[in-house]
Amino acid sequence: MAEHKKKLLQGNEACVEGAIYAGCKFYAGYPITPSTEIAEGLSVRLPKIGGKFIQMEDEIASIAAAIGGSLAGLKSLTATSGPGFSLKQEGLGYACIAEIPLVIINVMRGGPSTGYPTGPSQADIMQAKWGTHGDHPAIALTPAYVQEILTETVRAFNLSEKYRTPVIVLYDEIIGHMREPITIPEPGELEVIDREKVTCPPDEYFPYDERFEVPPLAPFGTGYRYHVTGLNHKKDGFPTNDSKQINENNLRIMRKIENHKAEIWKNEEVSLKDADVAVFSIGSTARSANFAVKAAREAGIKAGLLRPLTIWPFPDAAVKELAKRVKAIIVPELNLGQMVLEVERCAGGACKVEGIHRVDGEPITPAQILEIIKKHAK
Amino acid sequence: MSEGTVAKKQKLSVPFDYDKYLRPKKLPHIWCPGCGHGIVLKALLRAIEASGLNKDDICMVSGIGCSSRTPGYVDFNTMHSLHGRAFAFATGIKFAKPNMKVIVITGDGDALAIGGNHFIHTCRRNIDLTVLVYTNAIYGMTGGQYSPTTPLGDIATTSRYGNIEPPFDACKMAEAAGASFVARGTAYHTLELEKTILEAIKHKGTSVVDIIDACPTYYGRMNKYKSATHMMEVIEKDGTVSVKQADKLPPEKLEGKLLRGVLYKTDRPEYCEQYATQVMGKATGK
Numbered sequence: 001m002a003e004h005k006k007k008l009l010q011g012n013e014a015c016v017e018g019a020i021y022a023g024c025k026f027y028a029g030y031p032i033t034p035s036t037e038i039a040e041g042l043s044v045r046l047p048k049i050g051g052k053f054i055q056m057e058d059e060i061a062s063i064a065a066a067i068g069g070s071l072a073g074l075k076s077l078t079a080t081s082g083p084g085f086s087l088k089q090e091g092l093g094y095a096c097i098a099e100i101p102l103v104i105i106n107v108m109r110g111g112p113s114t115g116y117p118t119g120p121s122q123a124d125i126m127q128a129k130w131g132t133h134g135d136h137p138a139i140a141l142t143p144a145y146v147q148e149i150l151t152e153t154v155r156a157f158n159l160s161e162k163y164r165t166p167v168i169v170l171y172d173e174i175i176g177h178m179r180e181p182i183t184i185p186e187p188g189e190l191e192v193i194d195r196e197k198v199t200c201p202p203d204e205y206f207p208y209d210e211r212f213e214v215p216p217l218a219p220f221g222t223g224y225r226y227h228v229t230g231l232n233h234k235k236d237g238f239p240t241n242d243s244k245q246i247n248e249n250n251l252r253i254m255r256k257i258e259n260h261k262a263e264i265w266k267n268e269e270v271s272l273k274d275a276d277v278a279v280f281s282i283g284s285t286a287r288s289a290n291f292a293v294k295a296a297r298e299a300g301i302k303a304g305l306l307r308p309l310t311i312w313p314f315p316d317a318a319v320k321e322l323a324k325r326v327k328a329i330i331v332p333e334l335n336l337g338q339m340v341l342e343v344e345r346c347a348g349g350a351c352k353v354e355g356i357h358r359v360d361g362e363p364i365t366p367a368q369i370l371e372i373i374k375k376h377a378k
Numbered sequence: 379m380s381e382g383t384v385a386k387k388q389k390l391s392v393p394f395d396y397d398k399y400l401r402p403k404k405l406p407h408i409w410c411p412g413c414g415h416g417i418v419l420k421a422l423l424r425a426i427e428a429s430g431l432n433k434d435d436i437c438m439v440s441g442i443g444c445s446s447r448t449p450g451y452v453d454f455n456t457m458h459s460l461h462g463r464a465f466a467f468a469t470g471i472k473f474a475k476p477n478m479k480v481i482v483i484t485g486d487g488d489a490l491a492i493g494g495n496h497f498i499h500t501c502r503r504n505i506d507l508t509v510l511v512y513t514n515a516i517y518g519m520t521g522g523q524y525s526p527t528t529p530l531g532d533i534a535t536t537s538r539y540g541n542i543e544p545p546f547d548a549c550k551m552a553e554a555a556g557a558s559f560v561a562r563g564t565a566y567h568t569l570e571l572e573k574t575i576l577e578a579i580k581h582k583g584t585s586v587v588d589i590i591d592a593c594p595t596y597y598g599r600m601n602k603y604k605s606a607t608h609m610m611e612v613i614e615k616d617g618t619v620s621v622k623q624a625d626k627l628p629p630e631k632l633e634g635k636l637l638r639g640v641l642y643k644t645d646r647p648e649y650c651e652q653y654a655t656q657v658m659g660k661a662t663g664k
Contacts, residue, residue, distance in 0.1 A: 026474055047661035052473050052653070057499035061466035064459065068439075068470020071457065072478075076470075094460055220455040220471060221478045223434050227450055229458035238404060238450060239458075 005184045011149045011176040012079075015105055015169070016041035017184055018153025019077050022192055024103070025051040026069030026076040028062045030084060033117040034173040035107035038079040059084040063091030067100050071228065073195070073219025075157055079105035081173075083114060085124055085131070093132035094230045095166040096253060099208070099217065101195065102166040103156045107176040108283075108334075110361050119361030120173040122283055123335035128168045129312050135250060137257040139264060140168040140312040142282040146180035151190060152309060158193040159264060163256055164214050170311065172334060174284035174363060198224060206235040210248060213256050257313060266309040267318050271297060275304030277376045278326045280319065280343050282311060285332045285364050292369035301377040311339070319346035323353075328376035332356035332364045352376060399423045399433070401453050408447055412594035412606025414565030414614075415445055415512060421568055422481075422510065423452070425575035429479075437480045439468040441488035443519050444593075445512035448483045462493030465500040468507050476650040479508070479579065486513040490526040490546050501555035504583045505649035509557075510575065511548050511586065514593040522596030533600040548588040553642045558583035560642040564590040566614035567638065577640060583648045590614050590636065 009017065015038050019027070027046055029039040039055065046053040052069065056062040062078045070076040080088060085106045095102045108124050110116030124131075128140040139159055143152040152169055160167040198205060198218040207226045209215040215235075218224035231239035232246040240246060257264065270293055272278060277296070281289040286307045296303035306322055306329075308315045319342075323329060328351055331340040340355035347353050356372055358364050400423075409415045426436065436454040440446035442461035449456035455478070459467040464482050472480040482500075489497050489511045500507060516534060517523040524534035524541045527548070531540040552560045559581040563571035571589065578585035592598060592613055594606035603609040621639040624632055658664075 026470070028470060044661070047653075047658045050658070053657075054469070054473055054653075056466060056469070057495050060463060061469075061496050061499070064463040064466035065470035065473070068457075068467040068472075069474040070470075071467075072471045072474035074474045076474075090460055091463070219475075220437055220457075221435065221475050225433060225453055225455050227456045227458070229450070230460060231458070 005186070006181055007184060008179055008181050009146055010037065010179045011146045011171060012037035012107065013041055014146045014150040014182055015079070015153050016045060018150035019103075019157070020045055020049070021150070021185065021190065022075065022154040022157035023194065024075045024077045024157065026066060026074040027051070027053045027078065028056050028065035028069065028076070029078050029080070030056055030059045030062045032059070032081045032084045034109055034176050035079045035081045035105060038105060042077070059087035060090060063088040063102070063104070066102055067091060067095050070100050070102050071220050073222070075101070075161065077103045077105070079107070081107045081109045081117070082111045082121070082124060085127060089132040092166055093134060093136060096132070096136040097230055097232070098228050099164040099253065100166070101160040101164055101217070103153070103160050103169065104166060105153070105169045108170060108172045110359065116361045118173065120284060120363060121334045121359070122172055122285060123338065123359070124170060125311060125333070125335065125338045128170055135254065137165055137254050138168070138312040139163070139165060139257065139310070140170050142170050142309055142311045144175060144283050144286045144307065146175060146178060147182040148309070149175065150182060154190050154192065158191060161193050161195045162214070163260065164217055165253070165257065170283070172283045207237045208233060208235045208249070210235050210252060213259065261313045264310055264313060265315050265318070267315055268307040268309065270305035270307070272304030272306060272322070274302055276302040276327050277330065277373050278322055278328070279303065279305045279330045279332065279369060279373065280339065281305065281332050282308060282339070285334060288364050288366045289332060289369050291366035292373060295366060295370050296373045296377070301373060303373050303377070314342045314346070316346050319343055320348070323347035323350040326351050328352040328354060330354050330356060330369065330372050330376065332369050334358055334364065394424060394427070396420070396423055399426060399452055401451055404451050407451055409444060410595040412592070412598070413444070414514070414591040414610070415448070417565040417568055418510070418512060418571065418589055418591060419448060419451070421572040422575055424572045425579055428576050429579045431479050431579070435478055437468070437471055437478050438483060439464045439471065439480060440483040441485070441493060443485040443488045443517070445483055445485040446488060462488055462491070463496060464488065465493060465496035465507070465509070469500060469503070469505055472505055472507060473650060473653070476506070476654070480506070481579070482507050482509040484509065484511050486511060486515065486527040486548070487517045487525040490548060490551070498551070498555045501552050501557035501584050501586065503649040504556055504558050504646050506582055507584055508578050509584065509586045511588045512591045513548060513588055514591045514597060515545070516593045516597040518593045518596055522600060534597070535600070548586065549641050552586040556584070556646070557586045558644050558646040559585035559640070561586070561640045562588045562590065562618070562636060562638050564614035564618055564638065565592065566610045570620070570638065574640065581643070583646055590618060
């Protein structure tokens, strides 16, 4: 039996496995490199298990349809890449304010614009947080291994259902297309969180009831007739011009994430306990960093790696603590400086912070990182 | 004219409980005096009553604009979505829950400009959505800019020298794109509109009803209409001809007039049914 669970899959295929495992029953998407394999996979898998797959006319329609599917009660997914992620920002904001669970996969490619469709990038980190207008909560997960794409996709669905909010999974093209042997978990092996069921009588139901930190969401068509809007609204879902209610609406959607950061954060630490020099990195770059840290240790340098699997909310606590006890934090990333700004903010001058940036469509190598580790170890 | 007089004159004897379908606490509505949206809503609610549908099974999805405020006033599963995207949200809901009757409320700017692509592809899929396009030839919510149905030469706050963009015919586009039911009504012809909407609701597939409606506040004032009723007479009554009358009229009498009634109706496979039988059927080997 155990052999059957082992599979050689590419990252995007592992994402499909993760979605199925999490109970995803609705996918709407639009073809885009380098994420298309997710749509292709789900177009085969979903109809076998009573799920719905639809290829929409564009990226905007895809996220809108996925929100509709979720509102009707199905765990919903959409996947895309850079230019498509830009288009999806409108729907992302709607899902934030209307508090509709949804998972969005963004396989990061080079940008801006059409950029470099077949090359890797990590340049959508800030967009995942700030891409849609207005203040809004953001959860973004950053797997680095094919196996992790599966497990983080499951976690994304869990967080999205638990906090009634869209969750973004960000991984670069390298791991999206890389093949690695992975193990498909047995049912029950990973936690799967389903949407909380509404049990109160319909006349007592308020979709945005402020008595709850995360009010339960009744699927459309189940006898709870209520209103959903992208306007600031009251607890009953109807728009309001009352400044107090607008304020409460805006603050509550932030608070439900802010108050649970510690549960949403997830970091991997590699030889960090006694480290003098730390590397902070995600995705394929973290894999290079891992090699660099090992090589540094072999050369007698106390180097370590802090690898966040949750990039939003930003792992403030971990970075603040780390900054107090290392000489430097090195931030290699496939962009011209995004995470490094957050690391600098958290470090607050307690240690040196240096970015390594690359936007030529090639990965950052272990040697590049090792060189900077050596510089700061002196 | 009171409700009673209308009923007598038009031989309608059934008293109608609008409150059954409205959310009275959410009224009064935001529509201006003289706007036809309320008349269309009446026709829609009467059609829904006649359809025998249960409120729990009805979902109403709108985009952004004056007409798109309708879902807030009715006691169904209601969604006020994003500008132009009502079709896509509605597609998601319908596809996830095919047993629901999903009605899309949209305006001419919402459906034909920013939502034009979604409109086309909804029709092409022939997914079972009832689409009501409130066509008043203006962007009312933002204060009177020209829309995709503003006639040539007309004045709007963004066409002070006269509109130079030819208007769309939503019905022609719907039919060409593949909608299996295409009709037109007006806020003036209320009973006819009610029947047309009922037929649209009963039809399986994408049903589009283009509803000619008037915006006296912006379009009317800028284009020198004397009053809301004057607008209704000129644009809705005199500017349209029913398909039945049209058959008897010479072409010159039809020039510049829009046709009313069911313009196109056909049986074509519906999207959710196709998915269930063709896709799920093949995938599961049944």
